[in-house]
Amino acid sequence: MRLINRHPGRVSATLLGLLPFLLIMLIYSLASQERLADNPNDKLLPGSERMIAAVDRMAFQEDRRSGDYLMWQDTAASLQRLGLGVGIAASLALVVGLINGVLPLIRASLAPLVSTLSMVPPLAILPILFIVFGLGELSKVMLIVIGTAPIMMRDVAQRVRELPGEQLIKIQTLGANSWQVITRMVLPQVMPRLIDAIRLSLGPAWLFLIAAEAIASTEGLGYRIFLVRRYLAMDVILPYVIWITILAIVIDQCLRLANRRLFPWYNAGGQ
């Protein structure tokens, strides 16, 4: 049988999926043990006890200086920035994408601008944001907005234009005016596609969040990682990275489930 026709069963697919993770953990623990055998104070590849102790210290004990539970505080600060940034970007993307997709007159003047803006490397204008909006929350949120909104705008406009032309004619023969075309035909069909666009934008959004926090912040997951880097505290950095990854996965899956629940007609056998 050809290799392309051989499919794994349910159980073996799960095992095959887990295998790379187990391999990475195995290689890490072997390498860590070897280094710790040479030098018990090695910081580069801390063992699991050290990492668990670090998580315990960061998440479940009050900080000696401030009296806060740092990891939760960092998480709350980062999630708030991420949520605000992505929320604002998605709202902008929806409005601009909709009118861009539906109204040719608006598209003529707005589409070239949106395309150009989406080509500007967001990190290159981070200094401008710090200068204009100061070093507070606003500049970090703005970086996420500027980094993700233009691409989502283009995506939404593209999704709108992909709706079959027959539908657009049909709703006009039912007497719809332009406003009704947007609210009754385009908007409801674009919502699940917007959620897909948000899911794709979350990766860049995390990137911009951590970059902004690394440069100017007093709390946040990215801030903490870059702070403890000075002490080579891999025992804090690694759990933080894993935690961020878990958060990203959970958010992504929540959006996926929301899409399924809220829009049962979407992705359900197509037309």
Next chain:
Amino acid sequence: MSFITVKNLWKQYGDQIVLENLNLSVSQGEFCTLVGASGCGKSTFLKMLLGQETSSQGKLLLEGNTFPREPDRNRGVVFQRYSVFPHLTVRQNVLLGLELEQRPFLGKLFGSARREALKDVDAMLESVGLAHAANKWPHELSGGMQQRLAIAQSFVMKPRILLLDEPFGALDPGIRGDMHELILKLWRDTGTTIFMVTHDLYEGFHLGTRLLVFDKVRNDPQQPEAFGATITYDLPIGQNDRKIYKSIETSVSKTARSLSA
């Protein structure tokens, strides 16, 4: 004065002539079927009746006035596919037109107005045989049922003209027969003027009151776009004989072959 008048109508895209010198007069309540090879301008003519396209030369009149230049609620349409809205249930799909008409801003009906409108909707669904599927999504319906829905969606608006663009082209032959009966029943009940484009010559001969054949009279093999199509046969249906059927079929397939060569 006739309901729809076409006088010396031409349609061209750049150098390509699609329709040349079309003349036609249709009275209210006629059921015209349009047959012909692909690329002979049947769909283009339908689009002009719909307001999606405008003529290059000549006149296209509705009760003596120029045709409206964009689609409106007086001219319903059913396409071969994508005619229904996937995000609305069967009932909501049929209700949509009534909601749009009565609520220009909200586009939605509530309370007693909605209940009132739903009576019409349910009667319509009953007459197309979709009452049992009222709360399903379109993707849960078969192709034939989706077309029934699209027809119901148009008929509930009581349009003056109904345009059908190969509405049954993608359906199984058996289902197609049921659909013919359905459309004839609705046509008799409402008296709507219907134009139907079809590839199926039998369908053209079987349905309606009038058969219009779109074909090229002249053809230049070196430059197929130089001549457009026009109406070569305009027959009342009912007195169709075998010979005419054969002759139309030969002529249409000859054009089809030379166009696709």
